[in-house]
Every structure is written in structure tokens, then in C-alpha cells.
Amino acid sequence: MHLPPLPTIREIIRIYKLGSIKRLSQNFLLDTNITHKLVRSMGRNLTGAHVCEVGPGPGSITRPLLEAGVEHLSVIELDKRFIPSLQLLSKASGSRMSIYHGDVLRFNFDQIFPDTLSRPWEEHPPKIHIVGNLPFGVSTPLIIRWMNAIADRNQAWRYGRTRLTLTFQKEVAERMIAQPEDEQRSRLSIMTQYLCDVNLKFVINGRSFVPPPEVDAAVVHFTPRVEPLIPYPFKVVEKVVRHVFQFRQKMCKRGIQTLFPPEQVSMPKEMIALAEIDPETRSFQLTIDEFSRLCGAYMEICRKNPGIIDYYFRDEENAPSWKYQRPSSI
Template sequence: MSRANTHGKPSYSASGHQHKKQFGQNFLNNDGIIRQIVNAIHPQPDQHLVEIGPGEAALTTPLVQQVKRLDIIEIDRDLHQPLRNKLGHYPAFALHQADALSFDYAQLVTDNQPLRLVGNLPYNISSPLIFHLLNYLDSIADMHFMLQKEVVERLTATPGHKAFGRLSVMVQYYCEAELLFIVGPQHFDPPPKVDSAIVRLTPRRPLPYQATHLADFAALVKQSFAMKRKTLRNNLKGWLDDADYAACDIDPSLRAEALAVADFVTLANHYTQKQKDT
């Protein structure tokens, strides 16, 4: 289980593997924290798990012994043989050399069984990777990730909180997001400069609010937060006018961070209908 390396000089794990900055490698090394993560995931014998970035298999080892199948996505070829040597004898083990940011997760689904994703995601790819994974939610039962604490706070933020933004809205439209616990830097080798946290993302089925046109919804949310200190009226100038806000019963003098996810769906659906009518 790896983590972003924020140090400039090369560093090595206890086994001699050089941590690679471009892959964001800091390895979890605390058995108590690993047990806590496994308990949070609560893997079952008939389940299909996918681990992104196993590193030196700190989390992989207890998981592969408990589930029917564990697919591992690892971009660093230097870790492949050590992983095969350590875990290749387990029937559940399957290793994929791939970039998690472009991997097709739907291809892993067998017997229509949803995937459970886990991983200690590098800081530098966490947000784009989560956006990528939102495309595969039909194939996913849940996700347990270790991320930079600040990112988890953004994922779980509520309207009116300073951390509430585009990532909050897009993820919470699709998923329930829950911060489980915080992990300090001393539990990694080498230690990063910030705290980490475990988040659980559970796809909403069915969606409580349905955007008519997902591309319009995503674009409107992005534009609403284009300049966080500006109001909706300013950020969405050319998109919606005061009559549109009145029809949606939403105050255009508010900043985007004050709106609930349902409000963004209402605005986006109104915008989509407006485009059809013109």
C-alpha cells in the first residue's frame, strides 16, 4: 500500500525498493493501522476486490487470503516480481501492469459481481483518479481509499464548509462519502509531510437526484466554482439569468459553496431544458 512521496531525495523501503517520486510511493508500515483498514473494509470470502497501488503488499497480504479474487493495479514494474514472489501462490491473486488513471475497471467484472476497490492513493493523482472511477460506478459496490486528509475533507464536506467545492458536489452526487479515521505521517516509510485519512465511498442506488444531462451538470458545477469568492450570478453569467434563478427558487447572490447537491441538479436541469427550448 503506497503513498505520495513528498521528499526530494531518493529513499528506500526496508526491503531495498527505491521509492519513486513519479509514482507517489510512500509505504504504510504500521500493522495496527493495516488491521484497522482491513476491519473497515470487512472483506468476505465470496467478494471480488481490486487494489490500486499495492506497494510492498502491506494491505494486499491480509486481503488476498480472505477473498475470492483480488486484482492488483500496479504501474511500477519493479514491484511486480516481488509481488508475484510473495503472493503469486494465492488463488485470488491477479496482477495488472497498468496506469490506474486510464484502466478499464469494468473489464474485471465476472459473474456480474460488483467490485470493491481499495487503495492508498498518491496525492498527485487522487482527484483525477476519483473522477475516472465515477465512470465505473455501475461495476462498483464500494471504495475504501487512503488519501491526503485535506482531500478526504473535500470529499465529505457539507454545504457552507470552506472545503466544499466541485469535488464534493460531483462525488456526493454519485456516492455517500464518510471519513473513517485519520492516519498520521509516522505510519509511513518515508513519512509524508501531511496527515492522511481513510474514506469510504458507497455508490448511491438509486440516485436521490437525477441530472437530465450529466455533461451539463458536470460543466455547470465546474463553472459555479470557477472563482470561489464570486457569486453564482457572476460565475454563471451567460448560463443563467435572474429569471432562471427565480424559476429554480435559488438566490443568485449566493456563492456556490452555499448550495446543496440537489440545488446544483435543479440548476443544471433548468439549464438543459433552457438549451432545448432555444
């Protein structure tokens, strides 16, 4: 679906004087071969799909999305300097594009997709996609926030198993797909893989961006799983995984100990025993199944010991009100 003749993205940047802002981690992707490849990596057929692009900037990915035949494209842009160039694209698209000026970290996706697209979670994903060339500075907190929404099935995931196709710093992308024993395995590996099927589609050389960052980037595709691999609340999983990876090169028992007050020396041992984990295993060697057992064991201990769930070892003064209660006699 071709757009009418328009200035090139390079010309748009020159006409509107859209220099990148370093503090916003802005790096423009101007190679049309790569932007079209990124759009193709979203799936074979986008005709009739509703897509949300985060951080469109001057519109280098926006154009191939519109040309792919999407039914409607919503874009979320924080930098108001880009709004006029995006309005130019919106007009050229024949009203198939909506522009939202705001911070994607605070954006609510509840109302931008029609309810008619909703599908039961167990069925095939809806014709809804989220795509974006993310600023490296916000990519990690944003993907954790979206994993939380996937776990709770709200925002863009109240419509079903909405897919994502996003760019990350190559090292971050490699962490997301890292398997046990891989030195890259981290908290991100567990938090993304337990909720989604995660695939690294291709690597983008840093020289393809303007200005070129010091690192390469990679495109990652996420499809939410019908059933999460860890069947416990997101906040519990995130807390256990974060603590276990506090000391990723040390034995996992060291991170487990930080989940409990120092005086409760028996609780870490109880958690390890309940989970049937080798306490000398390093965090990056643990499988998702082992993390699942650790989460279940932690929840069991918290159930028997009210108040433990609110303990934060790094910030006891400012953490939520915590008061340890002795176990009941049950």
C-alpha cells in the same frame, strides 16, 4: 486465512531495493495495525469477495486483504519494480491473486470480475470491492473518472453498486464530506455526494508513511446510491458544478455567468430564475438540491438554444466547435 512465512514489507523493500519515487507520489504504509484497520473498514466480512487493489506497491495492504479470506484479489500497479514482490505474494496466496501492470487512470475494469457476481442496481451491493492507498497526485482525477463510471453504470459498476475504500490527502477527504456552509465544501463535495454515500473512516498520521508526506491522510468509503441526488447526465452536472465553483468565495451568479457567452446577459438571469436560487448565495453554501435545480435549468436553456452546451468560456479557440443559434420560435 494465514499466508506462509514471508519477509516483512520492510525487508521486501530492502531486498528488492524499492525506494519511493517522488514524481509518482509514492508513500508506503508499513504500519500493520493501520493496514489491517483499513481492510476492516471495507466491511465486516470479505470472505468470498472479489477485490481490486489499485497501487499496491510492495504489498502492505495486499497481505491483510489475502488474510481476510477474499476469493480473488486483482492488483493494478504502474511501477514495474514492484512486480517481483507482488509475484511472491501471488505464489504464496495459492493463485488467489492476479497482477496487472498498467496505469489505473487508463485501466478497464470490465473483464476482471466474474459476471456471476453481478446484482441489479437496486439490490444490495455485489461482493466486489475496490481499495487502494492512492498516490495523492492522481487521487482527484481518478475519483472524478470513477464517479463518471458510477453515473454511467459501466466498468466496475456494470456489476452493481461496487464499493470503494480509498486513501486521500486529509484535506481532500474533508472536502468530499463537507456540507453546505463548510469552508471545505467544493466541487468534489457535490460530485461525490450526489452519487455516493461518502464516509470518512479514519485519519492516518503522515508519520505512518515511508517516506512521510507533509500532510496527513484519511480513509474514505464510498457506496453508490440507488438513485443519484441529481437526476441529470454526469457531464452536465460536472460542467455546472465546475463553473459555479470557479469563484467559490463570490456570489454564485458570478460562476453561473461563465456558462454562457458574455453577450447573452439574459441567460444567467433566466437560469437563476428557473432554479429559484438566491443569486447572492456563495457556491459553498448551495445544497445538492439547489445544484440539481441549477442543472435542470441549464439543460432547459440548452434545449431551447442549441450550441450553448458546447460553450467553454476559458478556451473559446480550442473548445469544441461552438456556434450560437438564436432560440426557435417555439
